[in-house]
Amino acid sequence: MQELRSLTPQEIERLQSQNCECADWTRVKVSARFNPHFIKNTRFSGKIKLGVLENEFELAGGLKKHSCINNAVIHNCEIGNNVVIENIQNYIANYLIGDNCFIQNVDVILVDAKTTFGNGTEVNVLNESGGREVHIHDKLSAHFAYVYALYRHRPNLIKRMKAMVDYYAGKHASDMGSIGNDAMIVNVGYIKNVRIGSFCKITGAMKLKNGSINSNKQAPVYVGRNVIAEDFIISSGSRIDGGCIISRCFIGQACHLDHGYSASDSLFFSNCQGENGEACALFAGPYTVTHHKSTLLIAGMFSFMNAGSGSNQSNHMYKLGPIHQGIVERGAKTTSNSYVLWPAKVGPFSLILGRHYHHSDTSNLPFSYLVENNNATHLAPAINLKSVGTIRDAKKWPERDKRKDPDKLDFINFNLLSPYTIQKVFAGVSILKNLQATAGETSEIYTYQSCIIKNAALKRGLELYEIVIHKFLGNSIIKRLENTRFTSNEEVRDRLKPDTTVGSGEWIDISGLIAPKSEIDHLLCQIESGEVSKLKEINNVFKQLHEQYYTLEWTWAWEKIQEFYSVTPETITAEDVIAIVEKWKTSVVKLDEMIYTDAKKEFSLSFKTGFGSDGNIQDQAMDFEYVRGAFDKNLFVMATLKHIEDKKALGDELIERIKNVK
Template identity: 25%
Template sequence: MALIKKDSMLQLGHNFISGDQIPEGKDEYYLRFEQSNSNNYRQLRRDEIQLLQANQNLSDDWNNLLVTDKFNPSFVRNCNFYGLVRIGDLEEYFLEYHDMRYPVGLYNSTIVSCDLGNNVSLNNVNYVSHYIIGNESILFNVNELQVSNYSKFGNGILKKGEDENVRIWLEICNENGGRKILPFDGMLTSDAFLWSKYRDDDELMHKFVEITENQFSATRGFYGTIGEQCVIKNCQIIKDVIIGNGAYIKGANKLKNLTINSSFESRTQIGEGVELVNGIIGFGCKIFYGVKAVRFSLGNNSSLKYGARLINSILGENSTISCCEVLNCLIYPGHEQHHNNSFLIAATVLGQSNIAAGATIGSNHNSRANDGEIVTGRGFWPGLCVSLKHNSKFASFTLLAKGSYPAELNISLPFSLVSINEREDLLQIIPAYWWMYNMYALARNSWKYHARDARKIRYQEFEFDYLAPDTIEEIFEALSLLENWVGADRSRKKDLNGQAGAGYEEIGRATLLNSSKKLNQIEVLGGIVEANSRKTVILKPSEAYNSYREMIHYFAIKTVIEYSRTHKLANLNQIIARLGEGQRSKWINLGGQLVSENDVAELKSKIKDGSLDNWNKIHDHYNYLHRFYEQRKAEYAFAVLKDLHLTRTAVDIENKWNEWLDWAIEIAEKVKDRTFDSRNKDYMNEFRKLPYDNEKEMEMVLGNINDNEFIKTVQTSYLHFLEHVVQYKFPVNAL
């Protein structure tokens, strides 16, 4: 079979679709006319044809070249036209972008069956076919720009007559394809989570495929579109790509089967050496300098830079990946990965995360199969040269100290520091480490992601606070684990203090609540935290237990007070009436948005029964759920208070209320002071001072700690919290 076909020159520019692909009464251009509906074209006058010919232009049929009344043939030189070409206004202007000035007009280009908007500038476009190009766009030095009649623009659909084996899937979370999903324009990490997670629900999986296929037409013959005021220059191959308004693309090697979302308020930019195939790119994205991405989806306001490689993965909003390799991953909003030698594979990362240099997350040498996964909560931070094995799971805000972790891990203690004691061959964990020793970094984590959320187009609202319903539930689980582990450890060591016959949890709780008995460490038997026979040592369990209780209490009071002020609840009686019926529940991190487990179950039911029959309705339902988040979060916080302090009646709450507020004030002061102290270590540590000859030099380089904007923010927040809490200290007979 011949690799290269030949046909009559008369067919060049025609038969983009043919035969039964064309509905009865239509022609091959009917979809193009729907995409670019304009009746302001006319045929060329004889004098215009003569001038075009004098300017070294060629056409297979000048009758197929249609123009507007403001068309000036003087601005068309050395071009070849084939098929139906429609040209908008060409007036005596130049277009300027980044100090480069491009004359309006068509120069040194081959144009096949295209619609060109008003006052465009095409110069040295070697071949452009079947594109609709918006007004005042600039195309300069482009080798190949074309669309096939079966183009899907990155969406995981099939066109009429195509075999299933050509469909594009994203094999996220796992290399074996067991969690694969179909990409589509507008995909959110929430969609990807629902689709990849609930694989046991066959009906739901079927609905997701059906909804995606119905979202896009299977008809052949759609043209590619380039929005208004786009700049595309010095590019090699662009095929089957939709490009939104205001996009800037320079020096790309290959762009194929993509939707590139861009708008004037949220422009997307693609730079030198980039190769992108089979993907969806969100609004306001930046992709520069040798990036390679294949089968991917990129959320709004995210970046790929400096040779990053993203394959079979979804990257959420407000994220950056540079220099490294990411394969088969679902990554929530707020992810940072900047180092050339870091590697992330087959992982679900719930955002606000940072991957350090040398980290190998998901190394596969503990199995011959490629079916492992890693799941991490929010705030995941593996340190330098960390190596992890599938399958592992990490609670929120887990910090892994440098080291190669030889076996699978199940870290269920949030805000922990995990490390390896190589001398004694032990795994060590300090629970609540961030709260006790690095409050500056913990508090700043929440603050910085709010500050960096520069999305102009927001499809979903996210929870960035480190204390939120999802992490509070993890803390409750951690309290239970500590109680059981302490009880088991005391029992093994025969240190029961008169509690013989009691269960582990009861022994552990009594020990941990005994302020006079501080435990330096406890041991957890091998095979519980780590898939290894060696023991795990929990350091500072008493301090961690008390810290976890502080975190729960601070979250609960802070949330209830904020809600009460917002909703003008004047007294404790009104607070109890509004929030007192709430119950604790499990919360799901739905792509960065926190949703109760019951609401997720209802969402899935509505998808399956057809109430939510397209992705736009599903996304609207996310926003609907968010409208109730403040209320449900406050109800949850009040339930947390009752569970933490083992109170149930209104009278008990009244008797303890002022005491609860006083403790919250103490905790808030601790947060403020620890934030300052943990940052001040960088100014007081003698080794940190080594590069500087004097205090002034250090201050000029690092700045004065008292001028630190974030610390000022924390101090101001403390004063506001103090003011607000005092307003809700009620007399004993408030009820």
């Protein structure tokens, strides 16, 4: 705002003639170019600062409206340039209102005491009864929340993290609210103790209380019709609409809640979507998606997950209360009417079909199907690896990243195959081989974690796990040796040496960020010791680990290559590399052919049922093709075939480049 001055006697007279009131006009300060012409029927009180009213707004439909202040009661506010504030049914109190704001037909906007605007709100995630509460704040990342919620076995760590949040909340506490530049608030009921960012659009919301809406120019926030929100933080680029009701929730960047979705004590991180259904004590990591009216997500941790209609979980056994929790690792799906009785843990990229009551832990059997059969859980290890749906999901997630804010809160690794998943594949191989050794290779069924595994499913699982190990390790070695000419085996060995020792050992997925456990442990020790004491410092470590992923991945992959292919850094030769690449080529092609076959099922005769109504078989086929397209012209099918050719060419290029190295 420009330099301020007091009102002139003529300006006071003009305002009074336009039915404006103030008990003490000396407390009203205005910009140098202030013109009172566009202020009418308004009562001022407290300390007031006013900008100029010179510009016009062009509204939808072509209507133009001059900036103005009409029909309002304004107490203790600082108002920027070129605003529209009119038809305030009660009053606006204790707010800093930015330039170019449009505020119309509002009941009340006020701050009634010093407040943190939702920062520090306790969210009882995962356990409704408490014990895993996360105190939310503007800069909350999925990774920070993951540690905060799950690492309760390190009380000093949690104490230090809580202190950081308390410091941040205290630093941003104020008895003055703010509405950023270019915000629009129209046809809204009750707004109390809410900080509203620039370019935010709020239309038709019923009640907003104690929260922050972190909108900005690059990623505006929209809050729509009949929304009720209390004790909340909404991050940039998100949209809350259609009568949603949220209480004690953090909404991450580019999330979308709509069509009457209700959520309490829940965390939603980047690109989550919730429609029609319900969430309670939910930890929704990036890309948790639920669209169906009958779906409840409760007391669970998910990420990259799609919930089918009627999906449900239970955290209550009617004994000691709703104290149970579940973890479904990244990439899982639930089918229609699926049910899981917590506690349970489901491995990454698994599919849950039917109802499951036996508290199993399949976290080391990734890419599996969990299928209900006669009230028992039947497990098909690795079968999801050859599903076209798994590959389609992995490709669509980065394409559906709607975050526009340059300052991203979550550092998301989209890789289907990573040290995190492949270490679980290795663990799965050990589990399945131990079952064979214990019960015998001819046993019809095996039992693991209260799950039944049929003999054929176990053997198929071992085969698929071996294929995907060849694929990942081959990918890694080809990537490491690309774009380099070698004249000797020594040069090959030198290139294969990792750039760092960091990356060895176990890897973890902390809600979207895949990183070596050793580095996360190091960070947590630094927090416990006080060496790291600021939220920004923690987020910087997460950012660095994300940016260094491929460097650290090679450290892990190189160790596994030595172990799996029985080679050593001192003796490996170009010939050994060629053998690894040949196995990689075979595995990649075999897996892609399985995916191709799975995709082809979608175009079989049975899937054409209902097409070509009132016609013959030829009409049915033509109608299907016009709607769904021809199989050989399907974009995914064409991409799969191209992937086979590209991968063959990539492997052949490396083989050709090093085949004469001695």
